[in-house]
Amino acid sequence: MLDRSLIVNIDWFLIGLLLLNSIIGVVMIYSSSHYLPGNFFFKQMSWILVSIIILFVLLLIDYNFLISYALFFYSIGIVFLGGILFFGKLIAGTKSWIKMPFFQIQPSEIMKIAIILMLTRIFAEFKQSHLPWRTGLLSGLVVFVPFLLVALQPDLGTALTYIPIFMGVIVLAGINKKILILLLICVLILGFTGWKFVMKDYQKQRILTLLFPQEDPLGSGYHILQSKIAIGSGGLLGKGYKKGTQSQLRFLPARHTDFIFSVIGEEFGFVGIFFAILIYFLFLSRLFKSLLDSRDRVGVYIVFMVFMMIVGQFLINIMMTIGLFPVAGIPLPLLSYGGSSLLTNFIAVALVLNIKMRRFANV
Amino acid sequence: MKNKIYEDLSLIRSRAKLTFVFIEILLIIIILFFWKIQILDHKKYWKKSESNRIREIVQLPQRGLILDRKNRIIAKNKASFKVSIIRENSTDIKESYQKISSILDLDMEEIGRRVNKYKSIPDFLPIVIKDDLTKKEVSIFESRKIEFPEFVIQPEPKRDYPNKICASHVVGYLQEISMEEIKRGKYLRKRIGELVGKTGIERECESILAGKEGLVREVVDSRGRRKGEISRIAPKKGRNINLTIDLSLQKKAEKLLQGKEGAIVALKAKTGEVLVLASYPSFDPNKFINRFSPEEWIKLANSQEYPLQNRAIRGLYSPGSIFKLVMAVGALDSNIINDRTSFFCRGSIIIYGHLFSCWFKPGHGSVDLYNGIKKSCNVYFYQLGKKMGIEKISHYAKILGLGEKTGIDLSGEKSGLVPDPKWKRETRNLPWYPGETISVAIGQGPLQVTPLQIAAQTALIANRGKKVRPSLLLDKTKRLSFPSVGIKAEHFEKVILGMWMAVNEKGGTAIAARISGFDVCGKTGSAQVISKETAHKLAETKKNEIKTHSWFSGFAPRNDPEIVVTVIVEHGGGGAVTAAPIAREIFKLYRENYAR
The missing domain is CATH 3.90.1310.10 (Penicillin-binding protein 2a (Domain 2))
Structure with a gap:
């Protein structure tokens, strides 16, 4: 099934960068949660181990085979997301989780893979230079249905992470500027009605506090302000590993999940932030390079969507820590604590590796 | 396949590259923001973090x-x-x-x-x-x-x-x-x-x-x-x-035990609510709360008098003559005797080639069930023991609640011991000797009970066969139900008459517990001190001659039982002398407090 030439073509450098970022995550998770019950550090290590195994198993399967089952995966995903709304139990205020004997999993994360495969299926034979109405609407629908189901959980943060994937695909397919403008208008209208009728108070608060964080430092502006204090007080070199007062004194909320980047900022300073971004950028560039190496349309689409998925979350997350984006509950891919997110990103990278190693075989 | 020409992907690649460049620019802007916050505004945020705890x-x-x-x-x-x-x-x-x-x-x-x-x-x-x-x-x-x-x-x-x-x-x-x-x-x-x-x-x-x-x-x-x-x-x-405890009764009980070692248990007869659960010597729990002086605790824990031990639920004693009640119920229920069956007491009897004595050397003469209980005649119960055999005796002892925990809401309760041949084989690897059965018949031998078990057993007899579970929590007792043990009420009625006579008739062993107008029924006991632990202790102190433990257990009134009182005083001598008068004081105070 896997001949020598394929193994030679595995992008070990990309795997190395993937693991390097995950390990940076584990180190920071330890710093920010070692004094809490829950053993997050150990759990994240276990998830990395499981994810690596799944990554290598996925390399055995030709990506074209996976794409041919795209509709199947996608339908299962929709059934799960729909089912969880009706039968799921509330955990931490949302119905995002499926509880298993030893762990819990977030179907909304894994769904990203199904969406990517499904969109790839649609654009596999698409050779026009510009995106026509019908295809655009169809691909919009593919993203909108799971978006809605996840937003209803309610987990707007995870739902928002589907948007960069969609943006990636329409940019690549060559969207008409008029349509792009029209889409933006649609988003504005949706945003307005959403603000008026759908959004919960806490979500409105988050957007308001983005605009005026100083108004209420102990209320909902608290998250952003504390994160900024953490990062700013880190200075050039930081306060030292496990010595960040904002984090260690539990001032910073969601330290080991959404605000892990603030812990880096506080404990390792600007130098730490710079290198963390640099290492992440290297990983992203290496990922992007696969796109240039890919010899078929399917490859380019998949790689670009994976790239957009990760880069979108990365940018939103780090912008959130310094108050350039509302607190949306979006984790930092690979670094934040969370098994489902980690597994999803590993699977996505496995798809990219898969394309790169078979770039000569599948032509 | 070989001659298939690669697709032209240059258009979509160029769009992707453009996006990438856009992202690179965005990243540079973001890094500049970090620069501003961490380097330019560092002082401001540092101050905030310092004042932020x-x-x-x-x-x-x-x-x-x-x-x-x-x-x-x-x-x-x-x-x-x-x-x-x-x-x-x-x-x-x-x-x-x-x-x-x-x-x-x-x-x-x-x-x-x-x-x-x-x-x-x-x-x-x-x-x-x-x-x-x-x-x-x-x-x-x-x-x-x-x-x-x-x-x-x-x-x-x-x-x-x-x-x-x-x-x-x-x-x-x-x-x-x-x-x-x-x-x-x-x-x-x-x-x-x-x-x-x-x-x-x-x-x-x-x-x-x-x-x-x-x-x-x-x-x-x-x-x-x-x-x-x-x-x-x-x-x-x-x-x-x-709690179900009655503080005034509890205080009285502890006062009565002062200077002695022993325990007093009083139950509401019908519900098993524990009115008194006293164990003496005692300790002052205020002294343990202090985080810093474990010395007090260590001193008490090592004391020869075991003040930390709750004797009422953990003290193991021979029941002595109290056990004769079990014998009487068992013999009646298994039709070995009826209430008029009599035996002749000459002050001693030879069974299986051994001489077994009655406590009353001149002998009780002809004794039936009522007089057997009233006068606590050993010879009468030796005869019952011989006729019943150890298996039946242990069967009835267990039915009446011995050998198992009563189920009170305190941990550490002991279950005591009801011996039988199987037990002896398993623990000592020896056969059961018939002579041992005769000892067990008057509550000696390897039998071990806790004061609480005896109180629960007395309540069972007072209720004419309905078993209660002693309980300390007042809310809980309201929800308990009390199953019958399956022995006819008439048998208990006869045993109770014997107990009434023991307290209220001239010549009864428990007459010291009599209160006129309250119809106390009871049984005394004097348990030989056999446990190694106690013998060892006595050998050390040497001040006491080896005296028997003094038991009394009874209830009142006879026809509508309200309260059960069980008393044991270690080395108190005969039950009639020490335990019965103490029980009388409890009955008396109860009657004063709860007079209808």
Whole structure:
């Protein structure tokens, strides 16, 4: 099934960068949660181990085979997301989780893979230079249905992470500027009605506090302000590993999940932030390079969507820590604590590796 | 395949590259923002982080009160203050120890030992150094607050047992939770340094009594000044518990036992509610709450008189003649005798080639069931034992509740021992000798019972065959049901008549318990001291000649039983002399308090 030439073509450098970022995550998770019950550090290590195994198993399967089952995966995903709304139990205020004997999993994360495969299926034979109405609407629908189901959980943060994937695909397919403008208008209208009728108070608060964080430092502006204090007080070199007062004194909320980047900022300073971004950028560039190496349309689409998925979350997350984006509950891919997110990103990278190693075989 | 030409992907690749460039620019902008916050605005944020400290103040809940059945207080709380150290705020830990040891008159090393015990917890969490501070100590700390940023004074409700030693075995005491217990996850909601119930009801009902602690999270600056409150969860008081104990009876019982070693149990006959559960000598639980003086506890734990031992549920004794009631019920139920069957007592009898004596040397003459019980004639019961055999005897002993725990709401209860040939084979690898059956018939031999078991058994007889489960929690008893043990009421009626005669007729062994107009029924017992432990103890003290344990167990009134009283006095001599008069006092006080 896997001949020598394929193994030679595995992008070990990309795997190395993937693991390097995950390990940076584990180190920071330890710093920010070692004094809490829950053993997050150990759990994240276990998830990395499981994810690596799944990554290598996925390399055995030709990506074209996976794409041919795209509709199947996608339908299962929709059934799960729909089912969880009706039968799921509330955990931490949302119905995002499926509880298993030893762990819990977030179907909304894994769904990203199904969406990517499904969109790839649609654009596999698409050779026009510009995106026509019908295809655009169809691909919009593919993203909108799971978006809605996840937003209803309610987990707007995870739902928002589907948007960069969609943006990636329409940019690549060559969207008409008029349509792009029209889409933006649609988003504005949706945003307005959403603000008026759908959004919960806490979500409105988050957007308001983005605009005026100083108004209420102990209320909902608290998250952003504390994160900024953490990062700013880190200075050039930081306060030292496990010595960040904002984090260690539990001032910073969601330290080991959404605000892990603030812990880096506080404990390792600007130098730490710079290198963390640099290492992440290297990983992203290496990922992007696969796109240039890919010899078929399917490859380019998949790689670009994976790239957009990760880069979108990365940018939103780090912008959130310094108050350039509302607190949306979006984790930092690979670094934040969370098994489902980690597994999803590993699977996505496995798809990219898969394309790169078979770039000569599948032509 | 080979000759297929690669697709032209240049258009979509160029779009992707354009996006990538766009993202690169965005990243550079973001890095510039970080530059601004971390380098240009560093001072401003540094100051904020320094003035930004969260202080978590745990507010301990009031522990639920423990009340007796008439809402009289057995355990309450009083206000007190404790002092803790926050190591983070100390510039020199040695110096801090020195300061505090001079104020509190505590040994520096001991403080160090105590703090080191909790070395692993974060520096900013307080560690309790001393509790129950005097007013003077509190005022010293308060007046020198600025000098001592590392010490905090916090109020803490302190457990108080106003009746001192009264009912201490039932109520139990509190002690500081140990590090191991926290690690084992035994008390999930507890924190280091908190007190938990270690014995008695304080332990059994910990979850009800404890309540929920409150938590105030406030922002303080680096010098501990309060800047604002983030959140506040008010402490939730623990629920009060009403015990079935009657405090005035309990006090009386303990007074009667003063200077002796023994136990008194009194039950509500029909429900098994425990009115009195006294064990003497006793201890003062107030002395254990102090976090710092384990000496007192060690002294008591090692005392020859075992004051920490709850004799009522853990003391194992031979039942002596009290066991004759089991014999009588068993013999009637298995049709071996009827109430008119008589045996002749000459003061002794030879069975299986051995001489067995009656306690009354001249002999009782012709004895039927009623006189057998009334006069506690050994010869009569030797005969019953011979006819019944050990298997039947142990069968009825078990039916009447011996050899198993009564199920009272206290842990550590002993189940006693009802011997039979199987038991002897298994534990001593010896056959059962017929002569042993004859000893067992008058409550000697390997038989072992607790005072509580005897009280429960007496209640069963008083209820004409309905078994009760002794209970200490007043709410719970209302929900209990009492099954019949399946022996005809008429048999019990006959045994009860015998017990009534023992107390109320001339020549009865328990006449010292008689109260005119209250129809007390009872049985005395004098148990030979056989346990090695006790023999050893006596050999050491040498002051007592070996006297028998003195038993009495009975109930009143005869036709509508209300109260069961069981008394044992170690080395008290005959039951008629010591135990029966004590029981009389309890019956009397009950009648005065609960007269209808």
